Amino acid sequence: MLEWFAIDLIKQAGEYIRLQIDESYRIERKTGKGDLVTEIDRAVEQLIVDRIREAYPDHHIVGEEGISTEPDDLKGTVWFVDPIDGTLNFIHQKRMFAISVAVMVDEVIEYGFVYDVMADELFVARRGHGATLNGRKLTTIHEHHVRDAFLSMNATWVTPNQQIAPEILAPIVRDSVGTRAHGAASLELAWLAAGRVDGYITMRNMPWDYAAGKLLVEEVGGRVVSLYGEPVRYDGKTSVLAGSETFVKDVVKHYVIAKGAALEARPDLTVTSNESYDRVRDLLVLANPHEEMVREQYETGKTYEAMLGGELVGAYMLVRRNDDLIELVNIAVKPDRQNQTIGQRMLQDAIRRAEQTGARHMLVCTGNSSIVQLRFYQQAGFRFDSVERDYFPNHGYAALEEDGLPLRDRICLTREL
CATH class of the missing domain: 3.30.540.10 (Fructose-1,6-Bisphosphatase, subunit A, domain 1)
Structure with a gap:
């Protein structure tokens, strides 16, 4: 055998x-x-x-x-x-x-x-x-956020290096309960599987470094991806982020993507201009079921679509409100592709494109009950700007609840470009 x-x-x-x-x-x-x-x-x-x-x-x-x-x-x-x-x-x-x-x-x-x-x-x-x-069988990995995790990470990545800006990972060291550099990737992943550390981060591994340890972590319910949340490859060098599902999401969303860290070479998500409303209609209506409004925004703004391995997975619009202000509307990710950092990456793409237009501020609006979206935008540097009470019932939206909260008020946030 x-x-x-x-x-x-x-x-x-x-x-x-x-x-x-x-x-x-x-x-x-x-x-x-x-x-x-x-x-x-x-x-x-x-x-x-x-x-x-x-x-x-x-x-x-x-x-x-x-x-x-x-x-x-x-x-x-x-x-x-x-x-x-x-x-x-x-x-x-x-x-x-x-x-x-x-x-x-x-x-x-x-x-x-x-x-x-x-x-x-x-x-x-x-x-x-x-x-x-x-x-002896190893037990299921425990869920940890960065704030309560004991990490294995080399100090190289929080000092000047050629792989990533030190300020991206330094806050993780600051926020965790402790960080150690052990110097053997396979062993660090094995210790993660055994519960001796709660997370592992590196910017430079080869397949023989992580292939065995990756399976160990996955077999106890953990997750191993690149630092940007993408599947790791076995055909060359890659970054590696490993830990519980909670830990990995915390690192990718709140530290890496939120800070606009540059993606590794050969990213497989591409964002390009859209030329057909029918092609992105279903995605846009996911973000805003008021299709008449969506159609009007499509005609007055510019729409972009996100492709992943030949699959249409997301879309968003930019609508110019005046010389200084551009609005992001109807950002949406295909349901079975959510929680894969696609939304964060589209948001960073939208911010870059908005900056190129010469606008000075970016506006985004969402519902009072959309707690996840409110957190999402604030992590990307947006701040509360205004609240329009009873916006949704007054504009013909059907009654809706999210996490037990009725959708009533429109909350708008802005950030400087």
């Missing part, structure tokens, strides 16, 4: 490391002073690769140290191997490093193994079967 083969192989590799750790070995620098490789890294990867090739000659292997030949695509069965994740820890501390192995079948990670060699702790996940630590 593949699972037991992998466990036996990882344990054998771990024993080899323990035998060699106090011996002299050659150290080489790869891309920077903290990115090191030793001859033990390469020897362990060679051991693992040879055993896999012998047992499963038709499988592909992607390894950090490049001993294996990387496949042209991720079809079939692919092993992701990091022989020593946390080489700097291995060299200097002789602990807090791991062997990380994940097995992907037809582009889906089915098995994940993270072995803390010096602690002799083996984390194992099998898709749909949960996760274990030394055979």
